Amino acid sequence: MTMERRSVLKKLGVAGAFGGLAGCVGVQEQGESGGSSEGGSGSSGSAGNGSGSGNESGSGSSEESGPAGEALAWYALPDTELPxxxxxxxxxxxxxxxxxxxxDISDMRKKTTSAxxxxxxxxxxxWAHDLAGxxxxxxxxxGQGDQLSVSMDTFTDAAAxxxxxxxxxxxxxxxAETVALVYNKEYVDEAPETVADMKKTMEEVHDPGNNMYGMGMPYADPYFLSAWAHAFGGYYFDRSKDEELGVGKSETVKGIQFTVDNFVPYMPxxxxxxxxxxxxxxxxxxxxxxxxxxxxxLNEKGVDYGIAKLPKPEGGxxxxxxxxSLWYFxxxxxxxxANAAAARSFIEWFVTNxxxxxxxxxxxxxxxxLESLAGSDDLPENVRGFSEAVQQGRPMPADPKMNKVWDPVKAALTKAFNGKDVQQAMETAAKEIRSNWE
Known part of the structure; x- marks a missing residue:
């Protein structure tokens, strides 16, 4: 399954399918050009904290005094969200x-690339941010940074x-969307804060002979394993690094090996x-x-569940x-x-409301x-759990080179799950990715 579909499953209302956003972004520069930019394969600035460094003052007041404009906005939503x-x-x-x-557009990628x-x-x-590169x-x-009146401090760091x-x-x-820990309240009174605590419960519950398991985590997908690939300093791909590809690095291998040792024994x-x-x-x-x-x-099945951020592994x-999800310029x-001003006015109003x-x-x-709402008690309980998990995370790479990373890593993870040597599997994936890039 492609990352395009993974990135917008929530929008499309697809249940029971794959989910689905490291150093792929730079701090906004002074005086961004309104025209097109160099490609995504170029060198990025340092990731920074997404604050915009005070460069977001822009021209909001001129839009208030300028002529009225008309703008077209495209989106892809399930029928239930259209009203x-x-x-x-x-x-x-x-x-x-x-x-x-x-x-409402049924095939956003096809439509945008043609229109x-x-x-x-x-x-x-x-659409999701991983189209950017x-x-x-x-x-x-x-780029419209020099035209905006919204500070990037308004948003969480990952979103900015x-x-x-x-x-x-x-x-x-x-x-935003990400993966989080889902726990069954029949077996767990509260979410574990560490993987060690989580394992104690998994050991008690796990009984595959009676169709009982410690956990379920889609394993043959790099998106679901990303938290652990990153947990000890590893990464799949990071265009801000001297070595962009991190699939075969020891820190990444350590993270995947951690899942083999601590999660796989308790899974279907x-x-x-x-x-x-x-x-x-x-x-x-x-x-x-x-x-x-x-x-x-889960709601259809009537499971009594809770949502929490992912537990920490020792030393990770x-x-x-x-x-x-962005409103793209x-x-x-x-x-x-005037039409561009209309679009900016709508976008700024929508994202800050x-x-x-x-x-x-x-x-x-x-x-x-919004920074003011992330993790807020005003959010529904389960949304708050995912919001806290988002704050743990890092955006999916938006560089086009990432498209060549997913499938080889998926194959490597499948080998790891089935008991093959993790380091060898990841090094083989890295070799294939470099070959594909060439």
Whole structure:
């Protein structure tokens, strides 16, 4: 399954499928150009803290005094979320001199890649952040950092970082997704803070002869294993490093070996998504590691569950990949004018509106990325658990080179799960990736 699909499962409303966002972003530069930028394979600035360093003052006041504009906004939502989006657009239009026309797009990637080069694309579109490198390289999106009146300090660090690529702010964030620890309250009174504590419960519950397991975690997928690959200083790919590819590095191998030693013995014997997810959903496992798209299944099954950030391994720190949904600044915004101003006005209003963010959290389980709401007691309990996990994480790489990393690592993880030598499997994957890059 591609990362494109993984990144937007929550939007598409797909239940029981794969989920799915390291040093791929730079701090926004002074005076960003409105035009297209160099490609994603270039060198990035240091990741920084996503604050924007005070460069976000922009030209909001000029948009208030300028002419009214009309902009097109594309999104891909399940049918159940379309009425709320329509109401949101109406709310903006009723209270602004600008007009935003929304359109639900069934195949966003196909539509944007055909319409934008032909000059028929929207001013903005909503999608996960891992398109950034490819789309910036092809001139489909533009930097607008010097035009914004919103400070990047408004957002969590991970969300602010995901909004920037090659020192350009290419969109603004409004929601996140990642994997977290799901625990069955029938077996666990409260979430364990360490893997050692987690193992005590897994040992008590695990009884595969009676179809009982310590945990279920889709193993044959690098996204779900990312927290542990990163836990001891490792990484799959990081364009800010001197050595971009980290798949075969000892720190990465250590993280995967940790999962082989501490998780695999307590899991169903098939690493694929469905058997792993089903074990917990049927009430036959103490723990699961999964994402917010999984909750609808658990609610249908009537599991009494809780959500918490991932427990810490001794001497390590789990850092799961996070996916950040952006309102991208499409190529049309680089032309400036009233329509670009309309799109910026809508985007800034949408991403900073706490009421909208809380409504989405309540109704769809959306994870806010506003700093004021992240981990807040105002969030529903389970959304709060995912929000805390997002704060542990790091954005998925948005560099196009990452597309060549997923499948070889998936093959290596499958070998590791089946008892093959972890280091050899990861080194083989690294060799294949380098060959694919060439």
């Amino acid at each position: 709320a989006r329509k109401e949101t657009l109406e709310q903006f239009n009723d209270n602004s001199k600008h007009t935003i026309e929304g359109a 934008i080069p032909a000059g028929q694309g929207p001013e903005t579109f909503e 490819d789309y910036l390289d092809r001139g489909f999106i533009v 970082q995901a909004s920037q690529y090659d020192d350009k702010t290419i969109g603004l964030p409004h929601a 014997n098939d690493p694929a998504y469905e058997p792993q997810a089903s074990a917990f959903a049927e009430g036959n496992a103490a723990f699961a590691i999964n994402g917010p798209w999984y909750l609808s299944t 720190d789990p850092q799961p990949f996070t996916g950040i 499409s190529k049309a915004m680089g032309e400036g004018g 706490e009421d909208l963010a809380l409504q989405a959290a309540e109704e769809t389980g959306s994870i806010p990325v």
